[in-house]
Amino acid sequence: MLNVPVTGWLALRAAVAVDRHDAYLRNGQSTPHTPGQDADRRAARLSARVALGPAASLLLRADHARNDYNPDSFVSDNNFFRHADSGKPEWYGAAARDRLTNRFVPRNVVPEQGWGRNRSAGAGAEFTWNLGPATLHYLGAHRKFDLDFLTNYIYRVAPQATLGVRQNFTGGQRQDSHELRVATGGDGALSAQAGLYWFDERSHSNYVFRDLAPIGLTPYYAFPTDPTVAKSRAAFGQLAYRVTGRLRATAGLRHTEDEKSRVGATSFQQGPAFNPATDFQLPNAARIETGKRTWRLGLDYDLAPSAFLPATFVYGTLSTGYKAGGFNDGCLAGPACPAAAAVAPGYLFYRPETLKALELGAKTRFWHRRASLDAAAFKYDYTSLQLSGNAIIAGAPRFITTNAGIASVRGLELDGKVQASADDRFSYGLTLLDAHYVSYTPDGIHSWNGRKLDRSPSHVLSAGYQRRVRLAGHEVRAGVDARRSAAYMIGVPSKLVQYRVPAMATVDATLAWRPDDAPWTLAAYAHNLGNRIAPATIDSFGMAVPGAPRVVGVRFDYRYQ
Secondary structure (H helix, E strand, O other), X not given: OEEEEOOOOEEEEEEEEEEEEOOOOEEOOOOOOOOOXXXXXXXXXXXXXXXXXXXXXXXXXXXXXXXXXXXXXXXXHHHOEEOHHHOOOEEOOOOHHHHOEEOOOOOOOOOOOOEEEEEEEEEEEEEEEEOOOEEEEEEEEEEEEEEEEEEEEEEEEEOOEXXXXXXXXXXXXXXXXXXXXXXXXXXXXXXXXXXXXXXEEEEEEEEEEEOOHHHOOOOEEEEEEEEEEEEEEEEEEEEEEEOOOOEXXXXXXXXXXXXXXXXXXXXXXXXXXXXXXXXXXEEEEEEEEEEEEEEEEEEEEEOOOOOOOOEEEEEEEEEXXXXXXXXXXXXXXXXXXXXXXXXXXXXXEEOOEEEEEEEEEEEEEEOOOOEEEEEEEEEEEEXXXXXXXXXXXXXXXXXXXXXXXXXXXXXXXXXXXXXXXXXXXXXXXXXXXEEXXXXXXXXXXXXXXXXXXXXXXXXXXEEEEEEEEEEOOEEEEEEEEEEEEOOEEEEEHHHOEEEEEOOEEEEEEEEEEEEOOOOEEEEEEEEOOOOOOOEEEEOOOOEEEEOOOOEEEEEEEEOOO
């Protein structure tokens, strides 16, 4: 990164980033292929800040990035669980090496070398104009993203019947966004802001599944879409009123309108290209408009300072949230959708997800500001929670989203730091969580009421210690951070299965050295010292994505003028 002050009204900044590492996974398939969880990312960004007189400024940015990688980042869920094929998974203590080894050998196909290419680019602008009583802010951007890949999937279509499936994908997205906001200034008791937001995204894609013919399914399934359109419009405003010198109240309101549409098909093909003489298509065409008015109320108060608590801030907020609805593959009966191809509205569309959130908290500094404690208690109530997963519908593999009824999340978070001495610093954290379904029947018959939400351990503990030592003109810093998570669930509602991941602890460590007045620092680090590996995700076809293994390395930082 380089900052260049060109003139009194122009400053430039250039940044380049490169991130490369080999695959974390191991190949146990007796093939020469390289597995995934690698990276080869390169990115560059150029920024220019222009002073447009004493009251206005303009910030311009342009960026470009690419990533060449292998998307074969999965292993079988059998690497972590026994009896996963039967739908009754039981965790067992496999070695880290075994959990990272893909030993799945499909009987129906020879895997190919997976590959992926991501390209993204964008340009944006931020404009600020101080008008005296108010300040005008504008934020706009144009972005594009293109993706191509080939990957080898694991497809468990029935207990003890797991096949290999190759998938090719190509697609791209183009999106534009604009936000215009006006905020009052000054030190008066009342302040306000209001704005408009506009978003438009258009995408096209085609992905092809193959190799399911051995179980009587079509040799090739293609899912072309062109275009898929997503639009969002919003108007928002917020008022803040200083009731007293220490008490403040805020009220905010936002109205959002979302529109989504798609033109595409599910194509049943005998070969990689569509042939009208032997193949047929089912239309995937849908359009949905959803909207919601959401709001936020808040109070915050500065407690009177004391010798032990020089600064304490308490607050409370009550707010609502909204996530737009959408659609799955298929179409409704009509002129463009034959009755034989039509699906029910309850399957095609899924409803918006809504949230009501209550949070109470405090932030305090004590022991002559050498220690801190931030505490927050919260309760979230979700209605029509959106859950996504894979399933075979009408003889074709599909990615579907459904609504999960009602879910409740409540918890307590504590975290802080203690500067015990000039050279010793401690950090700590505690999260208590109760997150469960209140009302949910995944298949319309079996109840999941009371079951835990995904990745919601009942508690998480963290602690850290950093020590600084002075040695004859040198500074050495050593640190250790530990985190322990209670057991949690990863659910596959379409299979009525929940995978239980047991409690697990991880430890990170660092050691850094810097001579006095030197512009550089040399550090060694180790992440996940115990090499504790849990699945990050598990899908309905038996594919598990492992978390990162133990990583050790050295880092060199240099600052220059």
